[in-house]
Amino acid sequence: MTLAIQTQHLRKEYKGRAVVQGLDLEVGEGEVFGFLGPNGAGKSTTVKMLLGLVRPTSGSVKVLGGSPDDPAVRARLGFLPEQFRFQTWMTAHEFLNFHGQLAGLKAEELRTRIPAVLKRVGLDGRGNEALGGYSKGMLQRAGLAGAILAHPRLVFLDEPTSALDPVGRVEVREIIQELRREGVTVFLNSHLLSEVEQVSDRVAFVKAGEVVRAGTLNELLGGALPVMIKVDRFTPDLLADLGRLGHLEQQGAQQVSVTVSGEEAIPALANAVSASGVQLYALTPQRHDLEDLFLELVGTSGDTGQSALTGRVA
Numbered sequence: 638m639t640l641a642i643q644t645q646h647l648r649k650e651y652k653g654r655a656v657v658q659g660l661d662l663e664v665g666e667g668e669v670f671g672f673l674g675p676n677g678a679g680k681s682t683t684v685k686m687l688l689g690l691v692r693p694t695s696g697s698v699k700v701l702g703g704s705p706d707d708p709a710v711r712a713r714l715g716f717l718p719e720q721f722r723f724q725t726w727m728t729a730h731e732f733l734n735f736h737g738q739l740a741g742l743k744a745e746e747l748r749t750r751i752p753a754v755l756k757r758v759g760l761d762g763r764g765n766e767a768l769g770g771y772s773k774g775m776l777q778r779a780g781l782a783g784a785i786l787a788h789p790r791l792v793f794l795d796e797p798t799s800a801l802d803p804v805g806r807v808e809v810r811e812i813i814q815e816l817r818r819e820g821v822t823v824f825l826n827s828h829l830l831s832e833v834e835q836v837s838d839r840v841a842f843v844k845a846g847e848v849v850r851a852g853t854l855n856e857l858l859g860g861a862l863p864v865m866i867k868v869d870r871f872t873p874d875l876l877a878d879l880g881r882l883g884h885l886e887q888q889g890a891q892q893v894s895v896t897v898s899g900e901e902a903i904p905a906l907a908n909a910v911s912a913s914g915v916q917l918y919a920l921t922p923q924r925h926d927l928e929d930l931f932l933e934l935v936g937t938s939g940d941t942g943q944s945a946l947t948g949r950v951a
């Protein structure tokens with residue numbers, strides 16, 4: 638796997654306090670990588686070090702095979718910051734023209750590229766309006782246009798949908814999937830775990846500046862899978878068959894939970910129910926999601942130290 642990002646023992650201290658400590662991260666080229674953690678875990682600081690905007694106290698950073706301080710490497714990076722503050726007096730077109738020139742794009746290319754990215758982010762026909770009159774969602778779309786304008790090979794998106802409505806979120810998800818199809822690496826910071834789960838190939842959980850777990854979604858969320866089965870009645874034969882397929886737990890006269898080894902065991906459950914002649918109302922895999930894992934791994938809200946669920950101080 639060619640790596641788009643590699644950090645070794647990356648550390649950042651502010652006034653002697655480590656906010657990122659010993660971070661080892663590897664992101665493969667073309668991956669969509671979700672970087673997750675509570676407030677204050679060090680996610681934005683890490684992104685800024687990967688972009689060369691913040692100098693590490695120690696450790697090493699490699700992006701696209703080189704240093705983020707190298708202008709040739711920087712020219713292939715895209716960044717949508719979490720706190721986007723743009724030049725409000727510029728139109729979106731002027732803003733993109735300005736950033737395109739800074740990124741080294743030729744005027745001729747910008748003439749066709751700017752309308753194309755404006756269209757891609759849903760701002761078709763709005764490019765001549767001043768950013769000062771844009772809604773928060775439109776500003777975030779303009780920022781995304783800026784991040785993908787110069788054909789980057791690695792894009793950092795810090796909370797890219799925080800200002801967007803549900804339709805806008807779906808559109809951003811499609812843009813991320815399109816970037817993946819083009820082989821672009823996407824490094825995604827987001828607290829919206831269901832969105833991260835839908836687009837990411839791999840994720841890492843970071844807590845207090847350290848990676849506590851990393852892997853593909855299948856590695857993290859795969860494995861034993863409880864399946865809820867609801868029928869009009871159970872026959873002794875059906876219960877015996879289901880018990881052979883997994884760990885069976887009766888949950889009332891019409892419902893059981895069967896914990897199987899993984900998704901590949903689901904057809905056998907369906908076949909057993911169907912062969913028994915009973916009426917099937919529901920067969921629902923109850924897969925853990927990233928939110929369950931987040932609460933299990935991280936447990937507390939980073940900045941406050943409060944338990945997310947009980948309000949207790951950890």
Ligand SMILES: Nc1ncnc2c1ncn2[C@@H]1O[C@H](COP(=O)(O)OP(=O)(O)OP(=O)(O)O)[C@@H](O)[C@H]1O
Nearest residue numbers: 651652656674675676677678679680681682683719
């Ligand atoms: N320039 C700075 N000077 C001093 N402390 C800083 C600075 N930048 C960040 N910090 C501290 O570093 C810690 C990590 O901050 P960071 O913004 O990287 O977290 P985060 O994981 O991105 O949080 P969030 O999810 O809230 O955006 C915080 O405690 C923050 O207060």
